[in-house]
Amino acid sequence: MIFVTVVINYLDRTNISIAAAALKEDLGINAIQMGYIFSAFGWTYSILQIPGGIVADKVKSRILYPVIMALWSIATLIQGMVNSFAALLGLRAGIGMFEAPSYPINNLIVTRWFPENERASAIATYTSGQFLGMALLLPVLTLIQDALGWRGLFIVSGIIGLVWAAVWYIFYRDPQNHNRIGSSELKHIEEGGGLVAMKEKNKTNKFEWNDLANAFKYRKLWGMYLGQFCLGATTIFFLTWFPTYLVEFRGLDFIKSGFYASVPYLAAFLGVLLAGFTSDFLIKKGHSSEVARKAPIITGMLLSIAIIGANYTEDTTLIIVFLSIAFFGNGLASIAWIFVSLIAPKKNIGLIGGTFNFIGGLSAVIVPIVIGYLVQDGDFSPALFFIGAMALLGLICYTFIVGKVERIVPKE
Known part of the structure; x- marks a missing residue:
């Protein structure tokens, strides 16, 4: 269910990239303005992550998720009506x-439902939704826009999200409230480090400013954040800019670009699944978290420089190959959420x-605007150099700043 939700989440984030070329022409929007439109999602998404994490800790996922899903779907649908x-x-x-609260909710649900030695696989499975969903949907979305126009694309996207919000509310339950889970399974999850009862334990906890301080005062957390x-x-x-590129x-x-664009997404999908299942396999074989959890991320950032x-090159096939290697690496590194569930203090997992x-x-705020300025003369080469440099910086963060992978226990 999280996988499907992530597919819809990213459908509504990225349909603007499919619509961009036609939208720019119809509404007379230039490249710099388009950069700001791409970036606008990131303004509120990033600013509200900490409040969203706090709300995710306090409100039941069964209630919170369908409410926010319905609201973002309505906003998506209305995009098809503006001028x-x-x-x-x-x-x-x-x-x-x-x-904004969606990924903190995802992480909380996985922390409740899975023991630690299965968690990277679970995170990889739902994270893969953003890549497989776009790989399969990009050609479909281009065909929908070709048939219904960019306005129809937004309206169809919004309707899909509204339907899934109802499905989530009907079927989702936390493990301790699920009528198909037995005591032996609950015990298996809890003994493996799954926090199945965290809602009951934390429901009387009030927010304290010291909790917020804990989110910013540890070096290993800053390594995660910057990475x-x-x-x-x-x-x-x-x-954002890839279809325009x-x-x-x-x-x-x-139309052809939609099919070409799906190849790097498939590569990223394979990368994230490979990372998740390999990481858990290494843990089960007795390897340390530094090896099992960090190796896919460091390898992935290195490949992203490609x-x-x-x-x-001017050869279309080689261009797609280089981009696919880079996005495969991005997929490998996308299990970084595992560090939140393993390192964050137990009572602040949503906040962290x-x-x-x-x-x-913040990358969703800054990167589209930077690229908009870099490509305003029509040349995307500086933009690709910029993305490669960011991947190198991420490699440094995960290699040298995160440190030992162990849960932080704040001093009282």
Whole structure:
């Protein structure tokens, strides 16, 4: 269910990238303005990550998730009815606001439902939704837009989210409230480190400012935060400017670009699944968390630097190969959420997850605007150099700053 939710989440984040070329022409929007529209989602999404994490800790996931899902779906649908730069900017910011608690909720659910030695696989499975969903949906979305126009694309996307919000409310339960889970399974999860009863234990806890201080005073948390920002730079390029890069800079046909664009997403999907299941396999074989959890992330950031190779060829196949290697690496590194569930203080997992996604989400604010300025003369080469440099910085963060993978126990 989280996997499907993530697919819809990213559908509503990224359909703007499919619509961008037609939307720019119809509404007379230039590249710099388009950069701000791409970025608007990140403004509210990143700013509200910490409040979203706090709310995720306090409100039942069964209630909170369908409410925010319905709200961001309505904002998505209304995008198909507007005619101005300002309206699009506001609606994109609205989608970011309502999606803000989503990944802290995802992480909380996995922390409740899975023992630690299965958690990377679970995180990889739902995270893969953002890549497989777009790999399968990009060609479909281009065909929908070809048939119904960019307005129809937004309306169809919004309706899908509204339907799934109802499905979530009907079927989701936390493990201790699920009528199909037995005592032996609950025991298996809890003895393996799954926090199945965390809601009951934490429901009387009031927010304290010391909790917020805990989110910012540990070096290993800052290594995670900055690494997530760098990881996000590659992701955001593919979620925003990538279709424009193929159509306007590389001159591909719009329909054909949808099929070409799906290849790097498939590569990222394979990368995240490989990382998750390999990481858990290494843990079960007795390897340390430093090896099992960090190796996929460090390897992935290294591979992401390959995006620069696309600047040195005019061959479409080679361009897609370089971009696919880079996004495969991004997929490998996307299990970084495992560090939140393993390192954050137990009572602040939602808050730390929100902080992690807040700083990571700042990439969605900064990167689209930076790229908009870098490509305003029509040349995407500086943008790819910029993305490659961010991947290198992320590699440094995870290698030298995160340190030993162990849960933080704050002093009372």
